[in-house]
Amino acid sequence: EVQLVESGGGLVQPGGSLRLSCAASGFTFGSAWMSWVRQAPGKGLEWVANIKQDGSEKYYVDSVKGRFTISRDNAKKSLYLQMNSLRAEDTAVYYCASSPYWGQGTLVIVSS
Amino acid sequence: DIQMTQSPSTLSASVGDRVTITCRASQNINNWLAWYQQKPGKAPKLLIYQASSLQSGVPSRFSGSGSGTEFTLTISSLQPDDFATYYCQHYNYYFGPGTKVDIK
Numbered sequence: 001e002v003q004l005v006e007s008g009g010g011l012v013q014p015g016g017s018l019r020l021s022c023a024a025s026g027f028t029f030g031s032a033w034m035s036w037v038r039q040a041p042g043k044g045l046e047w048v049a050n051i052k053q054d055g056s057e058k059y060y061v062d063s064v065k066g067r068f069t070i071s072r073d074n075a076k077k078s079l080y081l082q083m084n085s086l087r088a089e090d091t092a093v094y095y096c097a098s099s100p101y102w103g104q105g106t107l108v109i110v111s112s
Numbered sequence: 113d114i115q116m117t118q119s120p121s122t123l124s125a126s127v128g129d130r131v132t133i134t135c136r137a138s139q140n141i142n143n144w145l146a147w148y149q150q151k152p153g154k155a156p157k158l159l160i161y162q163a164s165s166l167q168s169g170v171p172s173r174f175s176g177s178g179s180g181t182e183f184t185l186t187i188s189s190l191q192p193d194d195f196a197t198y199y200c201q202h203y204n205y206y207f208g209p210g211t212k213v214d215i216k
Contacts, residue, residue, distance in 0.1 A: 033204055044210040045148075045156060045199050059205070062113070099146060099204070100158035100167055 002026035004096045009106030016086050016110070022079040022096030022103055029098075030074040036081045038092035039105075048094070049081065063089075086110045114139050116200055118208035124216040131187040133211045135200035140180050144203040147176055147185045150210075151196045159198075160185065187213075 008020040020036070035050040049060045049070040058070050069082040079096055086108075093105040115138040125131050135145065143163035148156035158167045160176035163183055173188040187194055195215055200208040 035204055037207075044197075045150070045201075045207040047201070047205050047207055050204045061206075095155060099161065102155035102157075104155060 002101045004098070004101055004103035006094065006096050006103045006106035009094065009108045011109045011111065012086055013112050014087060014110055017082070017084045018086065018108060020081040020083065020094055020096075020106060020108075024077045024079065024096075024098075027098075027101065029077040032098040034070075034072060034079045035097045036070060036079075037095045037097050037102075038090075038108075039095070040089070040092040043092075046092070051079070083108070114141060114202055114206060116202055116206050116208040118198075118200060118211050120211060121209065122212045122214065124214055125190050126216045127190055127192060129190045131190050131194075131213060133185045133198055133200075133213075135178075135183045135185070135208050137181045137183075137202060141202050143179045145176075145178070145183050146201045146203060147174075148199045148201065149194075149196045150199065156199065 003025045005023045012018050031053055033050055036048040038046050038048050051058045051070045051072055055072050067085045071080045088110050091110050093107050095105045096103040117136045119134050145163045147160040149159050150156040159170050159174050163178055164176045175186045177184050195213055197210045197212045199210050
């Protein structure tokens with residue numbers, strides 16, 4: 001059974017940092033492009049970042065460039081999102097995804 | 113960056129109706145388009161990949177077409193389980209704003 005399990009979300013103050021993790025199982029993680037997608041409360045889906053199988057290529061939506069870093073550890077079958085300089089508008093459920101597989105999401109709230 | 117748009121933003125329909133949702137890309141994306149269904153509080157579910165290929169396990173009443181910059185998702189006969197929000201996505205990148213299908 002394929003599983004993507006996110007963790008690391010929570011409440012953080014504006015300007016703070018969080019590191020999200022995604023543990024994968026049940027598929028060949030090292031052969032898959034991986035993505036982070038977020039959804040603010042009551043809003044649509046927003047692609048955040050993705051990373052090539054070997055980590056050699058990474059892409060970000062403009063609003064997070066310079067603040068977020070996507071990375072992966074194929075030996076641990078894990079995906080990460082380091083989020084710095086967080087803003088209120090980063091508040092969302094963050095999903096780890098590799099189509100057609102999605103995690104259940106982890107909630108990040110940026111608020112003082 | 114490639115922009116994705118969808119129309120309509122909301123669609124009111126009845127069970128048994130034929131429903132069509134349109135997605136447009138600001139540049140040619142060939143057939144690198146996916147369609148997702150999302151219900152409240154749930155992760156999105158892949159329906160269609162590569163513009164017209166039906167994901168395994170998805171009912172055949174769902175179909176996709178198009179290439180280049182214009183794409184459509186069609187539900188041939190709307191079922192009660194289909195009331196949801198639908199998103200198109202340029203593979204691994206930007207999503208459209210979504211189309212909510214609700215009960216007329």
